Amino acid sequence: MADEQIVIEGLSDVYVAPTLGVRLRRLGRLLWRDKTGMIGLLIFLTVVFAAVFADLIAPVDPNLQDLRSAKLPEAWADSGSWSHVLGTDDLGRDILSRIIHGARVSITVGFFGVLVAMSIGMLLGMLAGYFRGWVDSALSAVINLILSVPYLVFVIVIAAIFGRSLFNVVLIFGITDAPIFARLTRGEVLRIRESGYAEAAESIGASQPRILFRHVLPNLVGPLVTLATFEMSAMIFYESGLSFLGLSVPPSVPSWGNMLTFGRQYLTVYPWMSIYPGIAIALTALSMNLFGDWLRDVLDPRVRRSR
Amino acid sequence: MTGEALLTVDGLVTKFDAADGVVHAINGVSFDIRPGETLGVVGESGSGKSVTMMSLLGLIPSSVGRIAAGTARYRATSGEVDLLKLSERQFGRIRGREIGMVFQDPISSLNPVMTVGRQIAESLQRHLGLGRRESRSRAIEMLARVGIADPSHRVDDYPHEFSGGMRQRVMIAIALAAGPRLMIADEPTTALDVTVQAQIMALVRELQAESELAVIWVSHDLGVVAGLADRVLVMYGGTIVESAGVDDLFENPQHPYTRGLLASIPGTGLAGSRLASIPGTPPSLQHELKLCPFADRCSHAIDRCARERPGLTPISADHSSACFWDIDASRQRDGVAVIAQREGM
Amino acid sequence: MSSLTDSVAPAARSAVPNPLARIARNYYLRRVAQSIALMFGVIIIVFMLVRLTGDPASLMVAREADAEQIAEIREIYGFDKPVVEQLTTYLGDVVTGDLGRSFLYRDSTLELIVSRFPDTLILAATALAFALIIAVPLGVAGGSNPGRPIDKLARFVGVLGQVTPSFWLIMLLIVYVGVKWGLLPTNGVGTWKHLVLPAFALSVGAMGQFVRLTRSAVLEVRNEDFVRTARSKGLARRAVARRHITRNALLSLVSVVGVQFTYMLGGSIYIESIYARPGLGQLLDAAVRARDFPLVQAITIFIAGFTIIMNLVTDVLYGLLDPRIRHGG
Numbered sequence: 006m007a008d009e010q011i012v013i014e015g016l017s018d019v020y021v022a023p024t025l026g027v028r029l030r031r032l033g034r035l036l037w038r039d040k041t042g043m044i045g046l047l048i049f050l051t052v053v054f055a056a057v058f059a060d061l062i063a064p065v066d067p068n069l070q071d072l073r074s075a076k077l078p079e080a081w082a083d084s085g086s087w088s089h090v091l092g093t094d095d096l097g098r099d100i101l102s103r104i105i106h107g108a109r110v111s112i113t114v115g116f117f118g119v120l121v122a123m124s125i126g127m128l129l130g131m132l133a134g135y136f137r138g139w140v141d142s143a144l145s146a147v148i149n150l151i152l153s154v155p156y157l158v159f160v161i162v163i164a165a166i167f168g169r170s171l172f173n174v175v176l177i178f179g180i181t182d183a184p185i186f187a188r189l190t191r192g193e194v195l196r197i198r199e200s201g202y203a204e205a206a207e208s209i210g211a212s213q214p215r216i217l218f219r220h221v222l223p224n225l226v227g228p229l230v231t232l233a234t235f236e237m238s239a240m241i242f243y244e245s246g247l248s249f250l251g252l253s254v255p256p257s258v259p260s261w262g263n264m265l266t267f268g269r270q271y272l273t274v275y276p277w278m279s280i281y282p283g284i285a286i287a288l289t290a291l292s293m294n295l296f297g298d299w300l301r302d303v304l305d306p307r308v309r310r311s312r
Numbered sequence: 313m314t315g316e317a318l319l320t321v322d323g324l325v326t327k328f329d330a331a332d333g334v335v336h337a338i339n340g341v342s343f344d345i346r347p348g349e350t351l352g353v354v355g356e357s358g359s360g361k362s363v364t365m366m367s368l369l370g371l372i373p374s375s376v377g378r379i380a381a382g383t384a385r386y387r388a389t390s391g392e393v394d395l396l397k398l399s400e401r402q403f404g405r406i407r408g409r410e411i412g413m414v415f416q417d418p419i420s421s422l423n424p425v426m427t428v429g430r431q432i433a434e435s436l437q438r439h440l441g442l443g444r445r446e447s448r449s450r451a452i453e454m455l456a457r458v459g460i461a462d463p464s465h466r467v468d469d470y471p472h473e474f475s476g477g478m479r480q481r482v483m484i485a486i487a488l489a490a491g492p493r494l495m496i497a498d499e500p501t502t503a504l505d506v507t508v509q510a511q512i513m514a515l516v517r518e519l520q521a522e523s524e525l526a527v528i529w530v531s532h533d534l535g536v537v538a539g540l541a542d543r544v545l546v547m548y549g550g551t552i553v554e555s556a557g558v559d560d561l562f563e564n565p566q567h568p569y570t571r572g573l574l575a576s577i578p579g580t581g582l583a584g585s586r587l588a589s590i591p592g593t594p595p596s597l598q599h600e601l602k603l604c605p606f607a608d609r610c611s612h613a614i615d616r617c618a619r620e621r622p623g624l625t626p627i628s629a630d631h632s633s634a635c636f637w638d639i640d641a642s643r644q645r646d647g648v649a650v651i652a653q654r655e656g657m
Numbered sequence: 658m659s660s661l662t663d664s665v666a667p668a669a670r671s672a673v674p675n676p677l678a679r680i681a682r683n684y685y686l687r688r689v690a691q692s693i694a695l696m697f698g699v700i701i702i703v704f705m706l707v708r709l710t711g712d713p714a715s716l717m718v719a720r721e722a723d724a725e726q727i728a729e730i731r732e733i734y735g736f737d738k739p740v741v742e743q744l745t746t747y748l749g750d751v752v753t754g755d756l757g758r759s760f761l762y763r764d765s766t767l768e769l770i771v772s773r774f775p776d777t778l779i780l781a782a783t784a785l786a787f788a789l790i791i792a793v794p795l796g797v798a799g800g801s802n803p804g805r806p807i808d809k810l811a812r813f814v815g816v817l818g819q820v821t822p823s824f825w826l827i828m829l830l831i832v833y834v835g836v837k838w839g840l841l842p843t844n845g846v847g848t849w850k851h852l853v854l855p856a857f858a859l860s861v862g863a864m865g866q867f868v869r870l871t872r873s874a875v876l877e878v879r880n881e882d883f884v885r886t887a888r889s890k891g892l893a894r895r896a897v898a899r900r901h902i903t904r905n906a907l908l909s910l911v912s913v914v915g916v917q918f919t920y921m922l923g924g925s926i927y928i929e930s931i932y933a934r935p936g937l938g939q940l941l942d943a944a945v946r947a948r949d950f951p952l953v954q955a956i957t958i959f960i961a962g963f964t965i966i967m968n969l970v971t972d973v974l975y976g977l978l979d980p981r982i983r984h985g986g
Contacts, residue, residue, distance in 0.1 A: 038930045150698045154961045157923035162957050249824050274834045283825030290820035408891035420882040435890040470980040
């Protein structure tokens with residue numbers, strides 16, 4: 006009787022998931038209370054919307070060159086025109102339209118890059134945490150190895166070798182970022198396996214894979230979603246950097262980094278060519294960081310407690 | 313341990329602001345302690361023992377909770393003060409100098425990156441105005457006093473280089489460094505094993521014998537309190553339900569809760585036994601306490617217990633209980649003070 | 658004086674210096690061995706990466722280059738030999754201090770790197786100083802006053818620093834501070850004035866992280882039990898903040914300062930090429946653009962090696978500052 010009591014108490018620690026609807030509604034309420042998180046999400050959704058419906062909302066074709074209205078400043082400047090709100094570049098292409106289309110590259114890289122990184126990372130992390138022993142040692146060594154090269158340098162080198170295409174960039178980010186997800190997953194698997202309730206579940210006869218899926222995965226959702234948000238933000242940030250170095254998508258594709266490369270040549274005479282794409286990068290990264298901070302507060306109870 | 317009280321607490325009320333409303337943690341606590349006396353405070357976790365002590369030393373963060381009512385008159389060397397009305401600056405002259413405090417977990421309660429000598433010296437420099445060298449030699453003396461072998465070397469060690477019991481000795485040295493007259497020990501031996509526990513208790517007794525040090529010893533372990541205290545307060549639901557001399561309490565408990573605690577200890581071997589659970593759960597403190605907090609777990613409860621809240625009422629000299637029912641006589645007790653009532657009843 | 662000495666005492670009694678030093682030395686020896694292994698791992702990975710596409714020679718020359726030119730490069734760099742043989746040769750070279758020859762500059766890569774590195778080191782060190790001088794006081798002030806205006810400012814700077822691309826910021830600084838207001842030089846090296854804009858632009862990422870980390874560490878340490886102990890001693894608020902909260906909070910900063918410093922070497926690729934500073938970053942930029950793979954490979958290995966050494970230094974430093982690590986082994 007006493008033993009039974011202990012087991013049940015142990016299991017009461019387990020995260021018993023309420024229905025999805027209830028959880029989403031609760032999250033929604035919490036988000037409404039935290040204005041910065043809300044603003045972050047709204048800006049981010051705007052960027053996603055721009056990326057998905059770029060063809061519909063961009064005022065003009067982003068690659069349309071119109072030399073008669075080239076090098077126009079933003080609309081509120083003295084010689085600006087409201088037909089090109091954020092001005093035009095040296096070839097007369099509409100900067101606003103190019104920024105809207107540029108969101109496509111950023112969101113694609115961020116979304117698919119994280120998807121690849123998370124898939125590989127979770128798999129490796131689970132293997133390491135589950136089998137422990139030499140599997141864990143080997144995987145941890147590889148993770149440490151990759152993490153010991155400064156990320157930016159690593160990405161630059163790989164991008165330089167593989168050449169510029171959207172697919173390559175996604176793959177590079179996906180693979181180089183996987184160790185971070187693997188480390189998180191591994192840590193969480195080990196933590197949960199060693200905590201009381203995995204043992205308790207084991208003692209009442211739950212199988213190992215069952216424990217992994219019933220107890221480890223639900224506990225991983227929060228930290229993973231949070232990490233994914235921050236990593237997506239980082240990938241968008243780094244992609245613009247790669248673009249800027251001429252190592253991401255081809256120069257013909259409108260991307261924020263590419264726009265900055267063109268802008269750099271005319272920096273002192275037509276600064277608007279550089280200012281607005283930069284704002285797009287910073288604002289997108291900002292929105293995801295604000296939203297990510299909120300997510301971390303809400304989804305990661307260990308962090309929340311310390312605040 | 314005769315004469316005027318060193319500390320007199322009257323009607324202490326402490327409330328916490330939680331996300332979903334107010335928690336009424338302490339609901340009118342009154343007691344006193346005389347110089348040289350050892351007061352044991354027992355109760356389950358959540359009964360308000362620790363919160364009471366933290367309230368007295370102004371250690372409840374203002375972002376979390378507040379003291380809503382009460383006075384705590386302390387006879388400081390420089391005259392009487394009300395601990396509940398002191399500013400943070402004024403507390404600086406009380407904490408450490410007048411009242412020392414020892415906490416439960418000696419691992420987390422010591423700064424991991426500062427030598428124990430410096431942690432003791434800090435108090436000496438602050439309160440006695442000693443210089444670096446003097447405070448260091450006094451710190452070595454303090455370490456010797458609390459029974460640390462080879463103190464002149466150990467003074468430069470870091471907390472992690474000490475065992476649990478040794479760390480708690482260091483904590484006591486810190487608390488007593490500036491020569492306070494009252495030491496509040498909040499479950500100081502709970503994290504230690506039984507032999508070490510006994511050593512710490514013996515140390516405190518020895519230190520008390522050297523001076524007129526008064527000690528408030530908070531514990532959920534009746535055995536510890538039985539072996540140490542002169543007088544015992546039993547706390548429940550943020551109130552004191554019984555107060556008596558230690559022998560009186562164990563031989564003649566009056567409150568049903570105290571009886572429940574004692575009955576759950578097997579045989580006569582009180583030493584070392586933990587409080588066993590009584591059916592039911594401690595009260596939620598979400599509402600203002602307007603009835604007996606123990607009513608729904610009490611086998612003697614009568615209708616009145618759910619309508620009115622009994623106050624701590626003297627039964628004999630130095631023995632009080634907060635209960636409407638006289639268990640031995642199986643009838644309602646006369647003259648029990650009513651300190652709150654539920655409306656519309 | 659007291660007869661009540663704990664019976665368990667000898668077990669926890671700190672060891673006399675000799676065995677203690679041995680344990681500490683062992684720990685550091687172990688870390689050094691680990692670092693060397695890591696270094697070899699990195700060299701192998703970078704080496705393999707460059708050869709992953711098959712033939713680096715064809716990557717290195719212009720598209721219109723004829724087969725003869727490609728074959729020549731192959732022979733010069735030994736790309737025609739089996740990969741394992743190339744690797745062992747290269748590892749042997751690296752051990753003797755030869756990181757290969759640059760295709761672009763026709764010179765020893767190590768000499769190129771060594772001549773360019775001091776400039777980058779000065780830039781990164783200045784940037785690190787900027788970041789720390791601004792971030793630490795701001796983070797401490799914010800964490801000590803949660804919810805107050807100073808905390809809002811700290812959070813704002815923390816986020817802003819992390820989301821502002823340095824290559825964009827340096828462009829803005831050149832346009833406004835340099836050209837429009839004419840306050841500081843717009844490019845090049847020379848006086849301390851030439852250092853201000855690039856170092857500041859390079860520092861913002863680290864600054865953001867430092868502010869956030871300091872702030873949250875202070876918030877966390879404030880709630881530690883030992884801070885309560887410090888207050889219960891009657892210490893003044895400022896003494897508690899300085900001696901107990903800030904000191905412990907800054908410990909967690911030590912581990913990221915080294916990391917951020919190495920990130921700055923990577924970040925210098927933008928700053929140096931935009932501000933026209935002839936440092937390591939600019940060299941890497943030139944090497945990448947010219948597809949000079951021997952040089953790219955050498956710089957990568959150099960930066961990775963520097964990173965590994967920095968990590969080692971950080972560990973040692975951390976051990977000096979945190980007695981738990983120093984004695985824990």
